[in-house]
Amino acid sequence: MIESTLVSVDVLALRFDTGARAVLLGISERPQEPFAGALALPGVLLRRGERLRDAAVRAAADKLGVKVRATGQLITFDEPSRDPRGPTLSVALWAAVDPSAAGRTWVPLDDVPHLAFDHDRIVADCRPLLRDRLWRDPAFTAGLLGTEFTTAQALDLTEALTGERPYPANLGRTMERVPGLRRTTQHAASLPKGGRPPSVWRWEQPAAQA
Amino acid sequence: MIESTLVSVDVLALRFDTGARAVLLGISERPQEPFAGALALPGVLLRRGERLRDAAVRAAADKLGVKVRATGQLITFDEPSRDPRGPTLSVALWAAVDPSAAGRTWVPLDDVPHLAFDHDRIVADCRPLLRDRLWRDPAFTAGLLGTEFTTAQALDLTEALTGERPYPANLGRTMERVPGLRRTTQHAASLPKGGRPPSVWRWEQPAAQA
DNA sequence: ACAAAAGTGTTTTTTATACACCCATGG
DNA sequence: CCATGGGTGTATAAAAAACACTTTTGT
Numbered sequence: 001m002i003e004s005t006l007v008s009v010d011v012l013a014l015r016f017d018t019g020a021r022a023v024l025l026g027i028s029e030r031p032q033e034p035f036a037g038a039l040a041l042p043g044v045l046l047r048r049g050e051r052l053r054d055a056a057v058r059a060a061a062d063k064l065g066v067k068v069r070a071t072g073q074l075i076t077f078d079e080p081s082r083d084p085r086g087p088t089l090s091v092a093l094w095a096a097v098d099p100s101a102a103g104r105t106w107v108p109l110d111d112v113p114h115l116a117f118d119h120d121r122i123v124a125d126c127r128p129l130l131r132d133r134l135w136r137d138p139a140f141t142a143g144l145l146g147t148e149f150t151t152a153q154a155l156d157l158t159e160a161l162t163g164e165r166p167y168p169a170n171l172g173r174t175m176e177r178v179p180g181l182r183r184t185t186q187h188a189a190s191l192p193k194g195g196r197p198p199s200v201w202r203w204e205q206p207a208a209q210a
Numbered sequence: 211m212i213e214s215t216l217v218s219v220d221v222l223a224l225r226f227d228t229g230a231r232a233v234l235l236g237i238s239e240r241p242q243e244p245f246a247g248a249l250a251l252p253g254v255l256l257r258r259g260e261r262l263r264d265a266a267v268r269a270a271a272d273k274l275g276v277k278v279r280a281t282g283q284l285i286t287f288d289e290p291s292r293d294p295r296g297p298t299l300s301v302a303l304w305a306a307v308d309p310s311a312a313g314r315t316w317v318p319l320d321d322v323p324h325l326a327f328d329h330d331r332i333v334a335d336c337r338p339l340l341r342d343r344l345w346r347d348p349a350f351t352a353g354l355l356g357t358e359f360t361t362a363q364a365l366d367l368t369e370a371l372t373g374e375r376p377y378p379a380n381l382g383r384t385m386e387r388v389p390g391l392r393r394t395t396q397h398a399a400s401l402p403k404g405g406r407p408p409s410v411w412r413w414e415q416p417a418a419q420a
Numbered sequence: 421a422c423a424a425a426a427g428t429g430t431t432t433t434t435t436a437t438a439c440a441c442c443c444a445t446g447g
Numbered sequence: 448c449c450a451t452g453g454g455t456g457t458a459t460a461a462a463a464a465a466c467a468c469t470t471t472t473g474t
Contacts (some may be wrong), residue, residue, distance in 0.1 A: 004214075004216050004217060004255060004256060004257070004258060005217055005257070005258050005259065005260065006214050007214060007215055007217055007299060045214060046214065046215050046216070046299070047214070048214060048296035048297055049214050049290040049296075050215065050290075050297075051217075051288050051289075051290065052286065052288045052299075053288075065459095068472075069405060073285060075283060076262065076283060076286055076301055078261050078262045078263075079261075080259040080260075080261065086258075086259075087258055087259035087260075089217060089256070090264075091286055151454085152452085152453080153452065166437095167438070167439085168452080168453055168454065169438095169439095169453090169454065169455070169456085170436080170437070170438085172453090172454075172455095178445080187444090187453095188217050189445095193446070193447085193450080193451055193452085194444090194445050194446035194447065194450070194451050195444080195445065195446080195450085195451040195453065196443060196444040196445060196451080196452055196454075197444070197445065197451035197452095197453080198452085198453060198454095199453080199454085208452040209279065212428080214452030278428065289429090315471075316467060361425095361427085362425080362426080362427065365426095376464090377465070377466085378425080378426055378427065378466075379426085379427065379428070379429085379465095379466095380463080380464065380465085382427075382428095383463095397426095397471090397472095398474075399472095400424090400425075400426090400471085400472055401424085401425080401472095401473090402421095402473080403423080403424060403425085403473070403474085404424050404425075404471090404472055404474065405423085405424040405425030405426070405471080405472060406425050406426040406427075406470065406471040406472055407425090407426080407471070408425080408426060408427095409426080409427085
């Protein structure tokens with residue numbers, strides 16, 4: 001079976017920074033050739049019998065030192081020349097990671113520096129897919145926001161992913177249509193500048209994977 | 211690199227039968243173990259350096275004896291036990307094939323018999339994705355309908371994929387919004403029972419791959 | 421002339437977006 | 448009591464679906 005192509009899993013590790021109101025992408029410096037010292041998406045070679053999700057979790061742990069909350073498939077890249085070591089399939093997965101972990105290098109999703117391999121292309125091709133998953137894919141959305149979040153955070157996340165800040169009223173209606181999501185009677189403490197305290201939303205179950 | 215997983219490409223080969231007004235799925239009897247004699251999706255092991263599309267074309271040619279018009283990615287299946295020979299990733303692709311070729315076994319997409327491996331699951335999981343591609347993915351739509359087709363065929367194909375027959379008027383407006391698709395001034399000969407002859411539609415360019 | 425099927429124009433329904441105004445908090 | 452921002456209700460716009468009626472063919 002020496003003639004088969006190798007498979008790598010490359011991860012778009014995402015973290016929602018509530019303070020900066022931005023979605024951050026986790027990247028890491030490559031420790032060895034090829035592209036030693038260059039920045040790249042965290043990726044690992046898929047082990048025999050390993051599931052894609054497990055490989056993504058492993059990549060995030062090894063290369064970023066973070067714990068993954070949820071993952072999902074994006075696209076598979078198959079240009080034979082994408083890895084100088086030889087033909088390697090790359091299955092791109094998104095991974096929502098815990099925002100508490102400090103981790104290594106995090107960059108705004110809309111301002112990613114040049115990356116090794118064909119990772120610039122991977123990020124570019126996957127960017128619109130991530131945007132489409134917000135509010136439509138509960139695992140994705142819950143992974144970024146956590147099990148409990150405020151309307152203010154939802155507004156910020158939506159603006160970060162779509163580029164437009166929705167009207168609070170309309171977003172509230174959108175969220176009420178998301179299966180598994182419930183508005184609670186709680187209210188968060190409001191921001192330093194004052195303003196009405198936003199209500200808290202919560203996911204009912206752990207929200208199944210996509 | 212002995213510890214890497216193998217990759218197979220499994221193809222949902224689709225053919226639009228204008229006579230039967232149905233979308234047919236190409237399946238083939240497995241010539242050897244495992245599942246010798248059982249029906250399965252045409253699939254091949256991905257060769258080193260081979261592109262997914264090329265592997266899909268090869269699978270369709272080898273197992274079905276048909277020529278492929280267009281292909282596209284669907285999902286990747288990664289259950290380690292899906293192939294009794296050992297862990298094998300399966301990348302599912304759709305392929306639109308020329309309807310003229312007689313080929314081997316063709317079954318209605320909505321009445322697929324039990325298949326080997328996890329191919330029942332692949333068909334079930336991919337079915338809604340195919341439905342979503344109609345009129346949205348020009349390569350997919352053009353692949354099924356050919357470069358020139360009538361409104362009547364468009365109605366039939368839509369009914370076959372979505373389960374509902376649209377109003378001719380509304381489908382016409384939908385088609386006018388599809389990039390690259392133009393209504394010609396030609397009219398096809400009408401059906402035996404009479405009725406107004408439908409107009410002919412044509413794709414401008416060969417319609418790029420998705 | 422009649423039945424069948426496509427096409428044109430219009431109405432109705434649904435959904436998404438925008439807005440006006442009220443509410444709750446910090447300064 | 449004013450600034451700040453979330454929330455409720457409603458208006459407007461855009462998109463989708465449904466319908467009435469005309470056109471073009473075969474019998």
